[in-house]
Amino acid sequence: MGRYILRRAVQAVGTLLLVMLLLHLLTTVAIQLNGNPAQAFFGDKVATPAQIAAVEERFDLDDPCYDQVGNPCLGPFVERLGQYAQGDFGTNLRGREVADIVATAAPNTLRLFCIVLVTWLALGMVLGSVAARWRGSAGDHGIRLTSVLIDAFPVFVLLIVYRYVVAVPLHGWAEDTFGADSWPPYWFKPSFDPDHPWATVLVPGILLGLAGSAAFIRLVRASQLESYQGDHVRTARSKGLVERHVVVHHVVRNSSVPVVTAVGLTFAEALGGAVITEGLMNIYGMGGVLWGAVRDDDVSLVLGVVTLLAAVTVVVMIVVDIAYALLDPRIRYE
Amino acid sequence: MRQARIATFAAGAAAVALTVAGCSPSDTDDDAGPVTLETWISQDMDTLFPGDAGSYDPISVLDVVYDGLVRYDPETTEPYNYVAESIEPNDDNTVWTITIKPDLTFQNGEPVDAAAFARSWNYTADGDNGLYSNYFFSIIEGYDEMQPETDDDGNITAPGAADELSGVEVTDDLTLEVTLSSPFAGFATMLGYTGFFPIAQECLDDVEKCSTQPIGNGPFRVTEWQQSQELTAERWEDYPLEETPGYDAIHWTEYAAGETASWADFQADEIDLSFPPTAEVEAAKNDPELSQRYVEAPGAALTYLGFSLYTDGPWQDVEFRKAISMAIDREGIISSLGSGQATPADSWVVPGGVPGGEAGTCEWCVYDPEAAKAALEQAGGWPEGEKLQISLGDDDAEVEYFTAIGNSIEEVLGIPYELDILPSSDYFSTRSAQGFDGAFRNNWFPDYPLNENYLSFYAAGSEEDSQFGWYSEEFEDKLDEAAAAPSLDESVALYQEAEQILAEEFPTIPFRWSFSATYYSERLDNVVLNPFSGAPILRAIEITA
Numbered sequence: 001m002g003r004y005i006l007r008r009a010v011q012a013v014g015t016l017l018l019v020m021l022l023l024h025l026l027t028t029v030a031i032q033l034n035g036n037p038a039q040a041f042f043g044d045k046v047a048t049p050a051q052i053a054a055v056e057e058r059f060d061l062d063d064p065c066y067d068q069v070g071n072p073c074l075g076p077f078v079e080r081l082g083q084y085a086q087g088d089f090g091t092n093l094r095g096r097e098v099a100d101i102v103a104t105a106a107p108n109t110l111r112l113f114c115i116v117l118v119t120w121l122a123l124g125m126v127l128g129s130v131a132a133r134w135r136g137s138a139g140d141h142g143i144r145l146t147s148v149l150i151d152a153f154p155v156f157v158l159l160i161v162y163r164y165v166v167a168v169p170l171h172g173w174a175e176d177t178f179g180a181d182s183w184p185p186y187w188f189k190p191s192f193d194p195d196h197p198w199a200t201v202l203v204p205g206i207l208l209g210l211a212g213s214a215a216f217i218r219l220v221r222a223s224q225l226e227s228y229q230g231d232h233v234r235t236a237r238s239k240g241l242v243e244r245h246v247v248v249h250h251v252v253r254n255s256s257v258p259v260v261t262a263v264g265l266t267f268a269e270a271l272g273g274a275v276i277t278e279g280l281m282n283i284y285g286m287g288g289v290l291w292g293a294v295r296d297d298d299v300s301l302v303l304g305v306v307t308l309l310a311a312v313t314v315v316v317m318i319v320v321d322i323a324y325a326l327l328d329p330r331i332r333y334e
Numbered sequence: 335m336r337q338a339r340i341a342t343f344a345a346g347a348a349a350v351a352l353t354v355a356g357c358s359p360s361d362t363d364d365d366a367g368p369v370t371l372e373t374w375i376s377q378d379m380d381t382l383f384p385g386d387a388g389s390y391d392p393i394s395v396l397d398v399v400y401d402g403l404v405r406y407d408p409e410t411t412e413p414y415n416y417v418a419e420s421i422e423p424n425d426d427n428t429v430w431t432i433t434i435k436p437d438l439t440f441q442n443g444e445p446v447d448a449a450a451f452a453r454s455w456n457y458t459a460d461g462d463n464g465l466y467s468n469y470f471f472s473i474i475e476g477y478d479e480m481q482p483e484t485d486d487d488g489n490i491t492a493p494g495a496a497d498e499l500s501g502v503e504v505t506d507d508l509t510l511e512v513t514l515s516s517p518f519a520g521f522a523t524m525l526g527y528t529g530f531f532p533i534a535q536e537c538l539d540d541v542e543k544c545s546t547q548p549i550g551n552g553p554f555r556v557t558e559w560q561q562s563q564e565l566t567a568e569r570w571e572d573y574p575l576e577e578t579p580g581y582d583a584i585h586w587t588e589y590a591a592g593e594t595a596s597w598a599d600f601q602a603d604e605i606d607l608s609f610p611p612t613a614e615v616e617a618a619k620n621d622p623e624l625s626q627r628y629v630e631a632p633g634a635a636l637t638y639l640g641f642s643l644y645t646d647g648p649w650q651d652v653e654f655r656k657a658i659s660m661a662i663d664r665e666g667i668i669s670s671l672g673s674g675q676a677t678p679a680d681s682w683v684v685p686g687g688v689p690g691g692e693a694g695t696c697e698w699c700v701y702d703p704e705a706a707k708a709a710l711e712q713a714g715g716w717p718e719g720e721k722l723q724i725s726l727g728d729d730d731a732e733v734e735y736f737t738a739i740g741n742s743i744e745e746v747l748g749i750p751y752e753l754d755i756l757p758s759s760d761y762f763s764t765r766s767a768q769g770f771d772g773a774f775r776n777n778w779f780p781d782y783p784l785n786e787n788y789l790s791f792y793a794a795g796s797e798e799d800s801q802f803g804w805y806s807e808e809f810e811d812k813l814d815e816a817a818a819a820p821s822l823d824e825s826v827a828l829y830q831e832a833e834q835i836l837a838e839e840f841p842t843i844p845f846r847w848s849f850s851a852t853y854y855s856e857r858l859d860n861v862v863l864n865p866f867s868g869a870p871i872l873r874a875i876e877i878t879a
Binding site for chain 1: 377378380381388389461462463464466468469481482483484487488489490542545560561562563564587588589590591595596598599601602603604614756757758759760761762763764766776777778779791794801
């Protein structure tokens with residue numbers, strides 16, 4: 001097990017370096033083709049060459065390679081790697097620490113993901129298990145129909161309707177009913193409130209989770225059905241174990257491997273992929289930060305954020321692989 | 335092991351549930367608490383350092399955190415002395431003596447004196463620091479010596495030789511003598527701009543810190559800024575001057591999508607000032623109760639069309655430019671797009687918004703298809719098979735406007751067009767490198783309320799240095815004459831004459847003025863928009879119970 005983890009860690013570092021180099025090249029080409037971001041700093045004002053040069057220097061864009069299309073700009077890349085090694089993630093185009101940006105945005109995204117995950121697991125495990133346990137029943141068909149409906153409903157529609165149609169009256173109702181000094185009005189606040197992050201991320205998280213739960217329900221159902229037909233379940237039953245024990249210990253547990261895989265994969269995606277939810281509900285999160293950074297050719301910020309996301313993804317994948325071994329006694333890493 | 339895992343998960347879920355459902359929010363306002371104005375800014379505000387803050391959001395925040403030498407009358411936009419006791423020019427407007435009111439301090443106790451202004455101006459004027467407002471100081475003697483030297487590729491070869499403006503002299507504690515590099519009658523008007531605010535020595539010692547935790551001399555102190563999320567400023571109890579409102583604090587929520595994103599919160603009574611997204615504009619207008627709590631004012635930002643007068647093409651002929659201008663149905667386009675949140679422009683200086691601004695100076699800004707066709711014919715028509723390229727930056731709302739402009743031109747004159755949409759950094763660098771071929775979008779948001787500010791950027795000194803490829807000696811002479819006029823009024827009148835030259839030579843086509851409007855909550859009173867910036871004047875707002 002120890003050697004396995006070590007091998008995976010070495011692979012991870014390699015993957016990270018590759019991802020960073022690729023990103024560096026892409027953003028560099030973007031600057032070379034799109035023109036220097038220093039120019040955009042002045043907007044409609046016409047800046048003199050000296051002003052542009054000073055701003056380029058201030059934001060580390062003064063390397064002449066950024067003006068030469070096709071130049072891979074390896075100098076600044078190596079320099080940046082050195083800074084990363086020392087824990088310095090640099091600043092964005094306007095001088096704000098990338099570490100500070102991530103420290104503000106990542107917790108919000110993680111909160112959102114926590115709620116989404118709980119929603120997925122709750123809906124997926126319960127409805128999926130019910131559908132598998134009573135396969136072919138009216139309940140099974142009802143759950144399948146519901147999950148198809150949910151899947152067909154885009155998350156942004158759900159959120160826009162919630163924000164503009166449902167949240168405002170609910171918020172007013174909650175304030176009148178429970179008083180302004182209580183939690184319910186915060187749950188239905190139309191926008192995120194950084195002073196009450198958990199309360200205001202709850203409903204958007206549940207909605208986002210709901211929208212993504214259909215795949216989860218189907219996954220749980222399919223993998224449990226397989227377990228129900230497994231030899232170990234038949235053996236357990238023939239040993240005379242009570243049905244509850246069989247379901248919880250032999251079906252649910254054994255069918256968790258694909259579920260854990262899905263959670264791991266979606267986690268990585270959720271970190272950067274909740275752009276729409278974050279944007280609509282005004283949650284300052286990683287998705288929005290990355291979106292803005294790419295739009296503004298903000299090399300340091302794109303690299304800093306994506307490096308972090310890539311690092312998290314790699315770690316999560318290793319954790320998922322280890323979790324397999326814990327969940328399924330047949331899996332052993334040598 | 336298994337039980338432990340389940341227990342951990344249960345504990346985690348319980349923790350989330352408790353936090354979400356727990357007792358009660360800690361900092362909810364109760365009736366006896368401070369009265370806080372709830373408003374919005376955009377999420378990309380990145381600095382509150384006066385010399386580096388050039389956009390709407392930091393300017394509106396700094397307006398309550400700092401006081402300048404002058405402030406502007408909300409009705410006429412004319413400057414009046416505020417921190418300054420007096421501002422007097424010499425006979426030819428080259429040397430200005432500024433006296434500062436005694437006994438003023440920063441929020442940290444340091445004196446607001448002549449040195450406080452000098453240190454701020456020197457720091458911003460120093461080109462090596464790369465600050466946004468640097469170019470404002472080019473009017474002061476000694477500016478050039480403070481700029482870095484660059485080679486032909488735009489790389490810095492040597493830092494600026496000087497660290498201080500030779501034209502700024504502290505003659506005593508409260509007196510500054512400012513020597514300009516050329517006469518300028520409107521200098522006093524510039525002094526209310528953010529870039530001219532004073533800074534404390536403590537601020538200069540740690541500029542980075544001061545950019546997020548400003549040490550102002552205005553009526554509000556920034557107490558907390560969770561950058562990109564929210565900003566809070568509380569009233570400074572020891573504020574010595576008179577322009578301070580009756581409420582206790584201002585809380586800005588930062589929105590990624592700007593003002594309209596705050597509309598749902600406004601409807602939920604969480605925000606006091608807001609404007610609806612396009613889809614909701616009609617509903618808000620038709621709400622009889624809500625429309626009582628509405629103010630609007632014309633804005634001062636001009637969107638206009640320029641031509642690549644540095645390339646060969648029909649646009650070299652002034653008649654062609656007139657034809658294009660008269661073929662644009664400004665009224666029709668503006669009323670059908672963006673819910674009419676703009677005003678058709680028929681001048682280069684905002685009418686009524688700044689001294690010297692008058693409507694109707696552009697004779698050919700009226701939609702007149704017949705006259706447009708005649709002018710096109712006189713210009714020799716449009717080359718067969720070619721398309722008029724209209725370049726602009728990547729912005730959805732602007733693309734809509736310029737598609738409509740293109741359609742209007744095509745419909746009236748039969749000139750096919752093509753939109754050339756560029757990422758904004760590319761757009762700006764192409765423009766300054768004279769890289770367009772055809773027409774292109776421009777936008778001007780003035781820095782200080784004087785008609786000169788709408789005109790002086792046309793004076794590039796030569797065709798090569800102008801972003802439009804336009805140069806007129808007569809125009810530049812007129813600007814010089816106006817700058818040297820003995821009084822501001824005479825100066826304003828001469829600038830109007832310069833606008834007239836622009837109107838005759840017609841290098842650019844005015845299209846629309848921005849438009850400002852806001853709805854406000856029931857508890858607000860005396861909500862007035864600054865006619866110049868369009869922002870609500872926070873210092874004037876009253877909050878009732």
